[in-house]
Amino acid sequence: MDFNQAIATKTKKQKKRKRIIEISIVVGLIIIFVIILPSVLPAFRLRLLGRFLSLAIVALGIDLIWGYTGLLSLGHGIFFALGGYALAMHLKLQLPDGQLPEFFTLYGVRELPWFWQPFYSFPFTILALIIIPGIVAALLGYLVFRNRIKGVYFSIITQAALLVFFNFFNGQQKLINGTNGLKTDTEKIFDILVSSSSVQRTVYILTILVLIVIYYLGRWLTSGRFGRLLIAIRDDETRVRFSGYDPTGYKVLVFAISGAIAGIAGALYTIQTGIITPSVMNVAFSIEMVIWVAVGGRATLIGAIIGTLLVRLAQTFLSERFPEIWLFFQGSLFLIVVTVLPDGIVGWWRNYAWQKLQLLLGLRSQTVTYPSLESDFEVQQEKQKLSVKDE
Amino acid sequence: MSNKILEIQDLTVSFDGFKALNNLNFSMNSGELRVIIGPNGAGKTTFLDVITGKVQPTVGRVLFNGNNLKKTPEYKIARMGIGRKFQTPRVYLNLTVRENLNLVCNRNKNVFSTLFKKPQSTEQRTVAGLLETIGLEAKANAPATLLSHGEKQRLEIGMLVAQSPDLLLVDEPAAGLTDEETENVGSLLLALAESHSIIAIEHDMEFVRQIANDRVTVLHEGSVLCEGTMEEVQNDPRVVEVYLGEVPE
Numbered sequence: 193m194d195f196n197q198a199i200a201t202k203t204k205k206q207k208k209r210k211r212i213i214e215i216s217i218v219v220g221l222i223i224i225f226v227i228i229l230p231s232v233l234p235a236f237r238l239r240l241l242g243r244f245l246s247l248a249i250v251a252l253g254i255d256l257i258w259g260y261t262g263l264l265s266l267g268h269g270i271f272f273a274l275g276g277y278a279l280a281m282h283l284k285l286q287l288p289d290g291q292l293p294e295f296f297t298l299y300g301v302r303e304l305p306w307f308w309q310p311f312y313s314f315p316f317t318i319l320a321l322i323i324i325p326g327i328v329a330a331l332l333g334y335l336v337f338r339n340r341i342k343g344v345y346f347s348i349i350t351q352a353a354l355l356v357f358f359n360f361f362n363g364q365q366k367l368i369n370g371t372n373g374l375k376t377d378t379e380k381i382f383d384i385l386v387s388s389s390s391v392q393r394t395v396y397i398l399t400i401l402v403l404i405v406i407y408y409l410g411r412w413l414t415s416g417r418f419g420r421l422l423i424a425i426r427d428d429e430t431r432v433r434f435s436g437y438d439p440t441g442y443k444v445l446v447f448a449i450s451g452a453i454a455g456i457a458g459a460l461y462t463i464q465t466g467i468i469t470p471s472v473m474n475v476a477f478s479i480e481m482v483i484w485v486a487v488g489g490r491a492t493l494i495g496a497i498i499g500t501l502l503v504r505l506a507q508t509f510l511s512e513r514f515p516e517i518w519l520f521f522q523g524s525l526f527l528i529v530v531t532v533l534p535d536g537i538v539g540w541w542r543n544y545a546w547q548k549l550q551l552l553l554g555l556r557s558q559t560v561t562y563p564s565l566e567s568d569f570e571v572q573q574e575k576q577k578l579s580v581k582d583e
Numbered sequence: 584m585s586n587k588i589l590e591i592q593d594l595t596v597s598f599d600g601f602k603a604l605n606n607l608n609f610s611m612n613s614g615e616l617r618v619i620i621g622p623n624g625a626g627k628t629t630f631l632d633v634i635t636g637k638v639q640p641t642v643g644r645v646l647f648n649g650n651n652l653k654k655t656p657e658y659k660i661a662r663m664g665i666g667r668k669f670q671t672p673r674v675y676l677n678l679t680v681r682e683n684l685n686l687v688c689n690r691n692k693n694v695f696s697t698l699f700k701k702p703q704s705t706e707q708r709t710v711a712g713l714l715e716t717i718g719l720e721a722k723a724n725a726p727a728t729l730l731s732h733g734e735k736q737r738l739e740i741g742m743l744v745a746q747s748p749d750l751l752l753v754d755e756p757a758a759g760l761t762d763e764e765t766e767n768v769g770s771l772l773l774a775l776a777e778s779h780s781i782i783a784i785e786h787d788m789e790f791v792r793q794i795a796n797d798r799v800t801v802l803h804e805g806s807v808l809c810e811g812t813m814e815e816v817q818n819d820p821r822v823v824e825v826y827l828g829e830v831p832e
Contacts, residue, residue, distance in 0.1 A: 417689060418698040420682050424675045431673045434635060435687045436661035436746060441694040567729075570721040 199576055218404070225400050235389050239464055242396040244504040245403055246460035251484045251496035252406050253453030258482065259490035260414055261446050262426030263342065267332075267350030268454045269478040270357045271325035275455025276462035276472065277361075278321035280374035281311040283381060283463075295369040305367055321459045322452045329451025333444040342429070354473055361470035373469025376462060387466060399460045403497070406453055410493045413449070422446060423491070483522075487529050489536025498537060587646075588613035588750055588780045589634070594643035596629055596805075603629040605805035607643075611798075613749070616776040618795040619784045620816075621802035622825060627784045628670070630802065631752050635667050636660040647750070662692070666748035670755045672735035676728035680719050680738055683727055684710045687745040709745065717741040717771070733764035740771060744779075751775065753783040757790040769793040801825075 225245075230238055250272055258264050284293040285308065292304060310316045336349055362371050377387040384391050413419055424432050425439050432439050462468040471477075480503075488499020503525070511518040533540045591609040595602060604626045611617050621627050632638040634645055636657040645652045652660055661667075675683050688706045689697060714720045717737040722730065727738060736756060743751055756772065757765045765787065772781065772794055785791050791799070792813060799816045801808040803825050809816060816822055 413698075416698075417686065417702060420675075420678055420686055421697060423677055424686055427675050427677055428673050431669075431675070433657040434661050434667050435692075435742070436658050437692045437697075438656070438658045442697075445694055445698075569725050573721045 222400070222404075226397055230393060230396065235392065238396060239392055240508065242392070242399050242464045243461055244501055245396075245399045246457045246464065247481075247484070247504060248497040248500040249399075249403055249406055249457035249460065250454045250481055251488070251500040252403075252410050252493060253450035253457070254481055254485050255490065255493055255496040256410055256413065256422075256453075257446055257450040259485060259492070259496070260419065260422040260426065261443060263443065263447070264347045264482065265350045265447070265450070266347050266475070266478050266482065267354040268450070268481055269354050269473040271329055271451035271454035272458035272461070273357070273361065273468065273470065273473045274325040274328060275321040275458030276468040277368065277374065277458075278311070278317055278324060278455070279459035280376050280462055280468045281308060281368075282314065282317035283376045283379040283386060284374055285312050286380045286383075293374075295372070296366075299366045301366050307367075321455050325455030325458075326448045326452035330444055330448035333447035334440070337440045337443045337447075351475060351478070354475065354478055358470055358473040361473065371470060373467055373471075375467045377466030381463075386463060392464065395460065395463050399464070402456060402460065406456070407493060407497070409449075413446075414491075414493070418442075483526055483529075485536075487525065487536055489538030489540070492536065492538040492542075495536050495538035502537070586613045587611070588615075588648060589782075590646040591634075592643055592646070594633065594645065595641050596626075596633060596638055597641050602805050604633065604640075607802075607806045609800065609807060611780065611782070613780050616772070616781045616783070616794065616797050618791050618797075618799045618813075619782060619802060620786070620791060620799060621808070624804075625802040626805040627802055628754060629805075631667060631754055631782075631784065634660075634752060635665060658692075661746065661748075664747075664749035665752065666743035666746045666750070667752040668739050668743055668754060668756060670758060672732065672739045674727045674730075674735055674738050674742065677726060679724050679726055680730070681710060681714065681723045683738060684713050684741055684745050687742045713741045713745055716744070716774075718767075733760050733767065736760065736764070736768055737771065740768070740775070744775060749780060751779050751781045753781060755784055755786060757785060757787045765790055766793070 229241065233241065250268060253271075254265065254268055287293065292301070296302075296304075311320070332350070332353060336346055341349065361368060364370055368374065379386050381391060386392075414422065421432070421437065421442060425442060429439050458468075458472070461472075484500040484503050485496045486499070487503055488497065489495030503522075506521065506525075507518060510521055529536060535543060587610050589609070589611050591607060594604050594607040594609075596604040607626075607630070609630075619627055619630070629638060633640055634647075634652070636652060636655055636659075639654065647660075647663060647665060650663070655663075675686070678686070685702060685706070688709050689702070690706065691697070691700070714723050717740065719730075719734060719738060719741070722734070727735065730738060740753070740756070743753075753772065756768050760768065769790055772783065775781065776794075783794060785794075795813045797812075798810060799813050800810045801816055801819075801822050808821055808825065809819050811819070
């Protein structure tokens with residue numbers, strides 16, 4: 193029995209060491225992204241990076257619903273757009289009393305539509321850009337999951353919903369300026385021009401903070417029993433039911449969280465792009481979001497961020513130098529990931545590359561004669577007990 | 584009044600006119616270990632599907648501890664105390680053995696309590712005890728995908744027990760096992776039978792002989808052909824005709 197205790201304290205020590213390493217990595221990254229990069233990169237590049245980072249936030253949301261829960265959503269553009277529009281509407285209303293955003297007069301609208309009214313308030317807007325996408329996702333999810341629709345049918349339904357929203361937003365000139373979308377660059381936030389470098393830099397830093405918060409939210413959701421249940425739902429939903437869990441509630445909650453995350457990302461993306469149009473709800477963009485997660489590695493969280501940044505940076509780099517080959521590159525990238533790296537970059541690193549590297553650097557010794565001893569659990573248990581005894 | 588844990592009355596299940604179960608009547612006492620045998624297509628698996636709520640009866644009703652299970656979703660039936668083991672072992676391959684058990688052990692399976700509540704120490708002790716019972720202590724932290732077929736079977740039975748059900752439904756636990764593993768599973772079932780009611784469906788006659796110390800029910804073409812001790816059943820000419828004729832005795 194005291195063996196078990198000794199082993200427990202040992203693993204506790206190891207955990208503590210891991211935690212210290214992790215905190216230093218996070219702090220290092222924050223220094224690089226918050227202090228070094230803004231002073232090195234030109235404003236235009238920094239803005240681009242900020243947009244990529246906000247896209248990484250959506251990717252985290254998709255990783256939760258797809259990587260962990262196994263539901264491939266092709267409709268995250270909806271939630272992304274809802275968040276973006278919520279913030280853009282608030283920015284559009286930063287006008288002297290009695291004035292309307294100019295596009296309204298173009299279509300002969302004299303009075304502000306009712307649903308624009310609450311967006312005068314900044315706190316309401318912040319709440320709305322999280323809660324509205326969340327509620328839409330929850331409703332859509334409830335209808336779909338209650339009827340036990342899953343797999344390809346779920347993907348098709350989310351894509352169909354995406355098209356419905358896309359066409360609806362495109363057609364509503366009098367409400368939200370239709371295809372032209374809402375331009376935010378020329379508007380003011382707290383009486384400062386949105387496109388000014390001070391606002392942009394603040395939003396950039398805010399994006400990094402939000403990304404970190406959402407990452408840890410994802411970690412928290414997926415680490416405990418709840419997270420293991422999500423994996424269980426992904427792997428064998430029927431078994432989950434027969435174990436006394438109702439998967440519907442879990443799936444609705446995760447889908448809603450994932451939608452809310454996409455909404456936040458959409459708002460951050462919009463303010464750093466300068467405009468939101470219904471085109472963020474085109475089919476290809478929502479599929480691209482899924483590709484980022486696949487490239488980085490499903491069910492790894494950090495992979496979603498890495499995948500998004502890599503694909504987007506590669507896209508910028510390649511389409512600037514060789515505009516004609518970017519599409520081929522994107523296609524081949526997807527093929528490579530699916531065929532050679534089914535677990536994505538992070539999965540490959542964890543399952544294969546890291547161990548190889550450790551061997552090469554001599555950090556880990558390999559049993560040559562009976563390599564199977566390394567993977568025999570009973571042998572490992574004995575080994576662990578003996579090593580504790582020695583100390 | 585005898586204590587009936589399960590009563591099935593005039594049960595018929597038809598799929599597009601095909602009657603998988605036909606006017607079936609069945610009852611068992613609490614604490615019993617009942618083995619159900621029958622040739623392929625006799626409706627054994629459908630029988631379990633109906634009890635667990637996966638399939639709704641076309642006619643008739645299923646009473647568990649006196650409660651009608653009609654239109655009760657699977658997860659509620661599971662919470663009422665019916666656990667089911669599937670034909671092929673179904674465990675969560677990407678979770679470790681301990682995590683598999685821990686998930687099922689959870690006392691409150693609502694979304695928010697699963698999210699916010701830490702596993703209780705009593706639950707952790709239950710898991711530790713179960714690991715010992717099913718003999719997988721050394722592999723507690725190994726992902727279930729690394730287990731052998733027999734170990735997965737034992738893990739799944741452990742998961743059933745973790746649910747602390749009153750009634751265990753076990754579908755062909757010996758399928759695909761070596762003789763030694765079969766024996767292991769058999770004694771595990773017998774040990775469990777001391778504190779649970781169990782329905783075991785089985786093909787393997789050796790295995791049936793090992794565990795059937797109580798009554799055996801023979802299903803044929805969707806209804807009960809006969810019922811009795813293993814001895815009686817084996818000597819029933821109708822059974823010999825439809826099923827046991829092939830078994831050397």
